[in-house]
Amino acid sequence: MIISKFHENFDPIELWVAKHSPIELLENEFDLERLSNEIIINYLVQFGDLEQLEQFVNNIKNSQADSNVKLKILSEFHHFPIALLESTYQECYQLSDNHEIIRIYGNYPIYLCGEEFNEEINLEEIHNSYEEITGKGIRIAILDSGIDPNKLGYSKKQIKQIGDSIGDSNHYNLHGTNLASIIVGSGQNSQNLFAGIAPNIKLIDIKVFDSDGSSTLSDIIQGLENLLDLPQEEMPHILLFGCSTGSKGVSDDLFSHYLPLLSSKNIILIAPTGNLGPDPGNIGNPSMNPNVICIGAVDQQYKKLFFSGRNSSASFNKSSQLKPTFVLPGKNVPATSSRISGTSSAAAIFAGFAALFLQVVPNCTSTDLVSLFQQNSMILQLPEYTQGFGLPQIDSILQKTDKFTPKPLSYNYLLKMALKMSGIITFMAVAFVYLSRFII
Numbered sequence: 001m002i003i004s005k006f007h008e009n010f011d012p013i014e015l016w017v018a019k020h021s022p023i024e025l026l027e028n029e030f031d032l033e034r035l036s037n038e039i040i041i042n043y044l045v046q047f048g049d050l051e052q053l054e055q056f057v058n059n060i061k062n063s064q065a066d067s068n069v070k071l072k073i074l075s076e077f078h079h080f081p082i083a084l085l086e087s088t089y090q091e092c093y094q095l096s097d098n099h100e101i102i103r104i105y106g107n108y109p110i111y112l113c114g115e116e117f118n119e120e121i122n123l124e125e126i127h128n129s130y131e132e133i134t135g136k137g138i139r140i141a142i143l144d145s146g147i148d149p150n151k152l153g154y155s156k157k158q159i160k161q162i163g164d165s166i167g168d169s170n171h172y173n174l175h176g177t178n179l180a181s182i183i184v185g186s187g188q189n190s191q192n193l194f195a196g197i198a199p200n201i202k203l204i205d206i207k208v209f210d211s212d213g214s215s216t217l218s219d220i221i222q223g224l225e226n227l228l229d230l231p232q233e234e235m236p237h238i239l240l241f242g243c244s245t246g247s248k249g250v251s252d253d254l255f256s257h258y259l260p261l262l263s264s265k266n267i268i269l270i271a272p273t274g275n276l277g278p279d280p281g282n283i284g285n286p287s288m289n290p291n292v293i294c295i296g297a298v299d300q301q302y303k304k305l306f307f308s309g310r311n312s313s314a315s316f317n318k319s320s321q322l323k324p325t326f327v328l329p330g331k332n333v334p335a336t337s338s339r340i341s342g343t344s345s346a347a348a349i350f351a352g353f354a355a356l357f358l359q360v361v362p363n364c365t366s367t368d369l370v371s372l373f374q375q376n377s378m379i380l381q382l383p384e385y386t387q388g389f390g391l392p393q394i395d396s397i398l399q400k401t402d403k404f405t406p407k408p409l410s411y412n413y414l415l416k417m418a419l420k421m422s423g424i425i426t427f428m429a430v431a432f433v434y435l436s437r438f439i440i
Helices: 013-020 023-027 032-036 050-062 089-095 123-127 174-184 217-228 255-263 313-318 343-360 366-375 394-400 411-436
Strands: 040-047 072-076 082-088 101-106 139-144 159-164 202-207 238-241 268-272 292-298 326-329
Touching: 013 032, 032 089, 040 050, 040 089, 040 217, 050 072, 050 082, 072 217, 082 089, 089 101, 123 394, 139 174, 139 217, 139 343, 159 217, 174 202, 174 343, 202 217, 217 255, 238 343, 255 268, 268 343, 268 366, 292 343, 292 366, 326 343, 343 366, 343 394, 366 394
Parallel strands: 139 202, 139 238, 159 202, 238 268, 268 292, 292 326
Antiparallel strands: 040 082, 040 101, 072 082
């Protein structure tokens, strides 16, 4: 067995036993040799190239006649030389001796970044500008738990569903639908306080979580494979991850191989920090990858939310990549089913901002977008390694493009504001009359 081939996210049998055995049994000695021939696990294997992967698959298929071999190929991927295998620990350990196998990874779970704002963003002015900046012509892919078009209330013609790596196509966890509603929602579920940021985009639905919110690394990879299979003219401009690895991101996991492929197609990658705060150094992947714009969450008073992932001051100072890159509101955000909180909510808001920007500055690269957003972000009273470049001001960002021309305020808008103000004044007057009864 070649120990160095096993990635740090692969649980050796000793750790597997510790995680899955009752506490009272851990006091006893285990026959690890026997267990290594009995315990079945699944894991991901990386090869040097696609030809080596194909040869390996053919060899395994030819050996299936041997009833003693428990090794199975669950999935094989074709954009990167990876296969999802199932076998005993012993067979897995033996595979590490294969010189064509470069790395063996655990098929660890992936976590959604939501928990169970009409902020000071004048979306009406942006949407109703002379340029009608609504995200028209922009495609956003959401890799999450699926988008239920019936609950979203969005035209099915505007949603392209690609594959279903989880095999649960007719059942949804609402997390993905909620993120979509932040971007394209009508505002009906928030009494028109929060309309979708970019209501005229086209959505690409990549469903990789089941209705219970469960997924694994191989499900995510299959979703990315399905996305990469799209013709270039149907590729998204933006890919929003609604999930995180749930542990500190490392530079050599499988995300690190797929993200440059996506970036090379000029897709802007956006992901949340994850909800494992407040300890520093807990931002997971894909957010820690340099190809990804990483979004943390603050509340309406611009204070860092307890759950929002943070970088460590040490790694921050050593890196030119700010993580998080920006922060945005992520508490009690109105969505389809309820008000939701989480760093994925903040990431969805950023994806909407990016869509508005791309409508007026098409073909902008991720680097250029970050640069302009950085110049027009509000620095908060927070440590730099928890807020990155700060909180983006979309109004200022669009104005800097010289392609944003607000229309004069409409009669309906002025009337609505007048009614709102008159309501406040009336309330104050009634309160004064009421309280004056008790003043002697």
